Amino acid sequence: MRYWLQKYREDYSATIKIGIPIVLGQLGIVIVGLVDNIMVGHFSTSDLAAASFVNSVFNIPILFGMGFSYGLTPLVGQFFGRGDKFRVGGLLRNSLLANFMIGLFLSVAMGIMYLNVDRMGQPEELLPLIRPYFLLQLTSLVFVMMFNSFKQFADGITDTKTSMWIMLSANLLNIIGNSLLIYGVWGLPALGLTGAGISTLASRIFMFVAFAIIFFRKQSYRRYLVGYHRTTYNTGDLKVLNRMGMMVGLQMGMETALFSISGIMIGWLGTVPLAAHQVVASISTLGFMVYYGVGAAVSIRVSNFFGRGDITGVRRATLAGTHLLAVLAISVSVFFLLVREHIGWLYTSSEDVANLVAVLMIILVFYQFGDSLQIIFANALRGVADVTSMAVISFIGYFVIALPVSYICGFVLDWGIEGIWIGYPVGLTLTGGMMCWRFYHFLRQKDI
Known part of the structure; x- marks a missing residue:
């Protein structure tokens, strides 16, 4: 241990310095999601089950859109590593246009799904709860995409603190909105799940508007404004952004689709399994977002080193991130085991749901290693x-391996929701292993 600390001390420090603001910002979102589910779950089990379905469906476009915007980060990181601030500003300008168009496309796609929501096999009694919440989530997609452009630009130049403060402020706004609208206070109606949707929409609008104001007024960003204003929208930048963004978006979208499609399958099992799935899925994002913060920091550092042609720096940055994620995965797993018997009661008063949550938490622990492995090497x-x-x-790991395993274990072997969840550790671990092999194969080619 002492050897690793001495050899990689500077790499650990740099990764942590970049990653902590990302982790805090992402954890803020997770905590708000947990609070949403706790408040909605105590309002009614039906509202919690409806939230599970809508969130499962919207995780696909939101994570795809987030992944699409991530294509900007390595491009910005490489030009930032070379000191080319003009190109960084120009990439941001074109990224805003690309993300806006993707946001519109995703909104249309989800609008078509909304028109067919009654054909997706969900319990009939949930449809009046699903529809308004679905529309509120749909309305927020464009604002999420526009905010992502600013966030990934800032991450690429290693300014991860600005995004953190904006996200934490938005989360506070969301919590206040939930308190007012879910149960109804100060004479406001008790809107339940719809109130949570209104609060989420308001917080996402706030994030975009706040970052836009900061970008055009913050002193440290002015060096990038020259490139932003003087660069025109051009097919060259848009092609690069679309190619990078589509691939990253597909990778993240496919991972999310694994969980979302399995969430729809769990809906076939009834309201109680669906509610339990929502609880454990929301808890699982706690580990994911912590891992993602370190993974994003690794991506930023790797892109900076790669832009300078420093392959040794690329290797060190990746190894340091792997060590940090291994420690985090062990810590998160221990935490999950300690709280598994009790965590369900925070969300619901239903004994059936709470007991099922305790069972699923064991499977959740098993896929922490695979989750952290695929995050570090994907980044x-x-x-x-x-x-x-x-x-x-990702396509092979999630669709060719994990999803069939989930279906076979859940329905062919008749293991129910536990069987569906078994597909997760299998798919994530194999995906992480394949990405690890590909990354080092890629670096060996660069060394030649």
Whole structure:
């Protein structure tokens, strides 16, 4: 241990310095999501089950959109590593246009799904709860995409604190809105799940508007405004952003689709399994977002080193991130085991739901290693812009392996929701292993 601390001390320090604001910002979102589910769950089990379905469905476009915007980070990181601030500003301008168009496309796609929501096999009694919440989530998609452009630009230049403060402020706004609208206070009606949706929409609008104001007024960003104002929208930048963004978006979208499609399958089992799935899925994002903060920091550092042609720096940054994530995965797993018997009661008063949550938490622990492994090497591949292979590996791991395993164990073997969840550790671990092999194969080619 002392050897690793001495050899990688500077790398650990740099990764933590960049990653902590990302982790805090992402944890803020997770905590708000947990609070949403706790407050909605105590309002009614039906509202919690409806939230599970809508969130499962919207995780696909939101994570795809987030992944699409991540294509900007390694490009900005590489030009930032070379000191080319003009190109960084120009990339941001074109990224805003690309993300806006993707936001519109996703909104239309989800609008079509909304028109067919009654055909998706969900319990009939949940549809009046699902529809208004669905529309509120749909309205927020464009604002999420526009905010992501600013966030990934800031991350690429290693300014992760600005995004953190904006996200934490938005989360506070969301919590206040939930308190007012879910149960109804100060004479306001008790809107339940719809109130949570209104609060989420308001917080997402706030994030975009706040970052836009900061970008045009913050002193440290003025060096990038020259490139932003003087660069025109051009097919060259848009092609690069779309190629990078589509591959990263597909990778993240496919991972999310694994959980979302399995969430729809769990809806076939009834309201109690669906509610339990929502509880454990929301808890699982706690580990994911912590891992993601470190993974994003690795991607930023890798892209900076790769832009300078420093392959040794790329290797060190990735190894340091792997060590940090291993420690985090062990810590998160211990925490999950300690709280598994009690965590369900925070969300619901239903004994059936709470007991099922305790069972699923054991499976959740088993996929922490695979989750952290695929996050670190997906971000490392993103940092060196090897995004096509990353997307292909994700397709194999999630759709060819994990999803069939979930269906077979859940329905063919009749293991129910526990069987569906078994597909997660299998798919994530194999995906992480394949990405690890590809990353080091890519670096060996660069060393030649």
